[in-house]
Amino acid sequence: MADIVIINPRFDISFWGLEHCMPLFGKRANLPVSCLALLAALVPDHHEVTLVDENVEDIDFDRLGRADLVCLTGMSIQGRRLMEILDEVKARGVPVVVGGPMATVEPESLEGAADVIFVGEADETWPQFLAEWEQGTHKTRYAQKDKSDMATLPLPRVDLLKADRYMFGSLQISRGCPFTCEFCDIIVTFGRRPRLKTSEMVIAELEAFERAGLKIIFVVDDNLIGNKKAIKEVLRDIIAWQQERAYPLTLFTEASLDLAEDEELMQLMGLANFQSVFIGIETPNEDSLKETKKLQNVRPNAGSLLERVHRIQDHGLDVWCGMIVGFDHDDPSIFDVMPKFLVDARISAALIGLLHAIPTTPLYDRLKEAGRLNDPDASDLYGTNVVPLGMSSETLRDGFIQVMQDCYAADAYFKRLDTQFFDNNFKFVMHQLPYWKGQRLAWMKRCVLNYVRFGAVAARLLSVVKDDALRARYKQQLTRVVRRRWREPHILFVYTIKVAMHYHYSALAHALAQVDEKTGAMPDAGRSFSRAKRRWRPPSPLRRRRRAAGRECG
Structure with missing residues (x-):
């Protein structure tokens, strides 16, 4: 029997983390990344597994020094801390393996730092490695050939999480998205064919979270409704389960704007007690939406952006959204248009970020070919690795900061909130x-x-x-x-x-507004916030980071 420890490094403060208000709810973090409990479930029963989430507990490095194997999973926004943990563990002579979004997007940054690297989904390669590791025949790099069959995954080990320290649980129903947004790496990592768990698997996970005392669950799918026909069947079974138990759980998730075009789907989500949905609206500039191939947001026959947002809200679903500035069709007027759009849309919680080119995405390839990618130092200075087309980098950075100031001033925020609720x-x-x-x-x-x-x-x-x-x-x-x-x-x-x-x-x-007076660079908090929903920031000798919801492995 081996002693295996699986670690999720701490995140920097970000939009999603809600770190400043977690103490108000008596919690240490908003939610566990979903891959932690799944990775533990994929370990054979004859091994001992310990989960360590640094967002809710300190790491005992002496304890890690006694382990047989340490596994790290992390996003690029966690990269600096991930590298620090790697150094500490390796100094103690313990074998260490790394998977997750950072290892998938920039594996070269981990070469030599980790003994084994997992690229992409690892639901098959993680157990494969463990079997080979036991025999002393393991490789130093694993890349899963095929996409995982979600219907074959084990029940995540929710029992191993320190559930009382989280505000929400995190459950993944599907992976993959049918759309082709230029800036997004989801279709590269998970593919365009959405794959779902069975209703029985989903219900079993809901019951596990209920037993653990977590009553609010974030369904971390990047687009829950990527396969509308399939998710409707799952929703019907969730509704039956909720009503048998007097609705013990509250749910929220992420979905595409075409949700507004499916009356039945909106009704089913409401009946299943989905109370909030995060939607990637990105921009009110239709030319920018077309540019980035977010064509599901540009459908005149379905109504305007505002009409579709209001339609979703009218079905009892509170809309959060993601917004981006810095598209090629953006000029400085976007910094006035975006705050007004959010007021008209009655959306209080909007994740506003600078456009960022993630390696492996079509956007990254296009800008690299055009010579429009900043080097790491310039990326830190301007908050993004994208060289904008319709304005200077300084104008984009300063305009973004101004948008944030405008949108989260108390008067603006509560105007949006009160318009919705009053x-x-x-x-x-x-x-x-x-x-x-x-x-x-x-x-x-x-x-x-x-x-x-x-x-x-x-x-x-x-x-x-x-x-x-x-x-x-x-x-x-x-x-x-x-x-x-x-x-x-x-x-x-x-x-x-x-x-x-x-x-x-x-x-x-x-x-975010505390720009360095000498260099003009954003502070760390500002850069983390500006990319809280994006998946990558350019590697540099000292920094690598990203978001928290539920990317697999790992």
């Missing part, structure tokens, strides 16, 4: 169902719990915020939601979470 009286599907007429006791328990949650988070928020003006604004917003929607405790709780989220976004936007 002016348009937004409601989630699950709380309006006739189903609850037969579940009176369960409904009452849910209401009481949400009142308690609202009070606890509101009290913590007002005690933690030290800025007098900001604390006064939060008190004003909380008072307003109580007056307007006090009969809906679930709305009180969700609204309070969104007020707390502003505390996080405001801190990030403030950090």
